Amino acid sequence: MDVLKFGGTSVANADALRKVIAIVQERHVSSQRLVAVLSATSGTTDALLALARAAGRGLFDEVAMRVEDLRDRHFGIVDDLISGGAARLSTRERVSSMIDSLSSYCQGMAFLGECTPQSLDEVASHGERLSTTIVAGALQDAGLNAVWFDARSVIRTNDAFTEALVQFSDVVRLTEQHLIPTLQLHDIVITQGFIGSTADGRTTTLGRGGSDYSAAILGATCGARTIDIYTDVSGIYTTDPRLVPEARPVPAMSFREVRELALYGAKVLHPDTIEPAIAKSIPVRVLNTFQPDAPGTIITAEQPTDVAIHAITMLKQCLAVRSVGASSSRQAQHIADASGFPVVLQLSWLEGSLMVFRYRDAEHAEHIKAAYENIAEHIDDVVTIVAVGPHAGRADAIAEVARIAAPFEPLAVTSGISPVSVVGVVNERGGLPVVRALHDQLVGP
Numbered sequence: 486m487d488v489l490k491f492g493g494t495s496v497a498n499a500d501a502l503r504k505v506i507a508i509v510q511e512r513h514v515s516s517q518r519l520v521a522v523l524s525a526t527s528g529t530t531d532a533l534l535a536l537a538r539a540a541g542r543g544l545f546d547e548v549a550m551r552v553e554d555l556r557d558r559h560f561g562i563v564d565d566l567i568s569g570g571a572a573r574l575s576t577r578e579r580v581s582s583m584i585d586s587l588s589s590y591c592q593g594m595a596f597l598g599e600c601t602p603q604s605l606d607e608v609a610s611h612g613e614r615l616s617t618t619i620v621a622g623a624l625q626d627a628g629l630n631a632v633w634f635d636a637r638s639v640i641r642t643n644d645a646f647t648e649a650l651v652q653f654s655d656v657v658r659l660t661e662q663h664l665i666p667t668l669q670l671h672d673i674v675i676t677q678g679f680i681g682s683t684a685d686g687r688t689t690t691l692g693r694g695g696s697d698y699s700a701a702i703l704g705a706t707c708g709a710r711t712i713d714i715y716t717d718v719s720g721i722y723t724t725d726p727r728l729v730p731e732a733r734p735v736p737a738m739s740f741r742e743v744r745e746l747a748l749y750g751a752k753v754l755h756p757d758t759i760e761p762a763i764a765k766s767i768p769v770r771v772l773n774t775f776q777p778d779a780p781g782t783i784i785t786a787e788q789p790t791d792v793a794i795h796a797i798t799m800l801k802q803c804l805a806v807r808s809v810g811a812s813s814s815r816q817a818q819h820i821a822d823a824s825g826f827p828v829v830l831q832l833s834w835l836e837g838s839l840m841v842f843r844y845r846d847a848e849h850a851e852h853i854k855a856a857y858e859n860i861a862e863h864i865d866d867v868v869t870i871v872a873v874g875p876h877a878g879r880a881d882a883i884a885e886v887a888r889i890a891a892p893f894e895p896l897a898v899t900s901g902i903s904p905v906s907v908v909g910v911v912n913e914r915g916g917l918p919v920v921r922a923l924h925d926q927l928v929g930p
């Protein structure tokens with residue numbers, strides 16, 4: 486059994502959905518049974534949250550307008566996607582009754598003039614419920630043995646609405662009870678990411694972007710062979726393609742490397758969300774809905790050792806604070822501890838120390854600078870560059886990074902906390918050239 490997850494852009498409109506359906510059809514031929522976990526169509530979760538807030542403020546007209554927008558948008562997709570008359574009609578009816586109950590619910594909220602976290606979740610859950618209804622209808626219309634499945638019957642959570650915590654052992658039991666039997670009767674199960682429910686049947690959500698997490702949980706509890714996260718890029722890249730046009734997807738990397746990249750600012754999938762899959766040694770692939778033949782990136786618990794360095798990332802908005810002398814260094818440390826400034830890197834030696842902080846905005850940067858003004862020898866605007874790879878922690882790899890960065894006078898080059906990373910700190914202006922040089926010489930064109 487395989488789990489496929491499709492994000493918001495993959496289900497954004499009828500064109501994208503045709504690609505999703507083609508992928509599911511093809512995978513169905515080549516594989517065993519499938520569970521497809523879907524996000525809401527892109528923009529819909531935001532629209533639903535805005536709807537809920539309008540309802541909470543008692544804005545009946547706005548509520549009506551927003552509900553009809555959602556109805557039009559989803560009807561438009563159904564009509565564009567499903568050609569068969571009967572299938573189109575029955576899918577339209579299902580969409581319509583979901584929107585009708587959403588509408589009554591929001592009117593109730595508007596009467597009360599109240600928008601609680603619980604009602605936010607109830608309203609937001611409609612995005613995934615609608616997208617899966619449409620896809621299940623289209624697959625049935627294409628003659629496949631596909632079924633719509635309510636994720637809330639298995640994704641059991643606590644009642645921390647909007648950021649609910651999954652109760653894993655309950656999910657294992659409920660999967661056995663409800664999902665496995667459904668998979669025995671149907672080739673393809675279409676279900677929702679992001680949503681769950683409490684033991685007493687109230688709808689919850691797992692937090693924004695929670696669909697990857699849903700896919701990993703279901704993959705882990707069903708014992709999937711692989712979990713494929715379909716998105717709109719062809720995997721995890723060797724570096725940001727906007728910085729280095731030669732960047733390309735990394736074929737395989739370890740979970741630890743992904744964690745390190747995310748920690749240092751790379752826009753990769755959130756590592757925590759796939760942790761349940763990695764814990765069960767289920768490989769997670771990042772694939773592109775719009776280029777389904779591209780190999781993508783496979784993320785594994787084990788460390789692939791094909792090359793020394795896989796990827797390079799750059800964390801902007803950093804300040805380096807250098808202190809000279811044992812007492813200044815101690816004071817610098819005290820300030821860091823007391824203020825809770827976000828520390829990216831910290832090095833100390835007998836006669837001094839270097840601390841690198843990440844700031845949120847100009848005001849935050851000023852705040853950090855002011856705190857160190859009278860203690861630090863130097864405060865510099867810097868970037869933190871991190872190379873990750875199987876051998877990144879080795880002395881020869883660190884020396885290599887130091888050699889390449891040398892013309893830009895790095896403030897530091899050192900091994901990261903994890904053995905799969907090496908960290909360099911350079912002046913802001915040197916950031917891009919160093920990333921390019923490292924990519925060129927260590928990752929290769």
Ligand code: ASP
Pocket residue numbers: 492493524525530531612678679692693694695696697
């Ligand atoms: N639809 C939800 C969101 O936009 C969950 C997801 O897409 O992962 O946050």
Ligand code: MG
Pocket residue numbers: 492493524525527530694
């Ligand atoms: Mg989304």
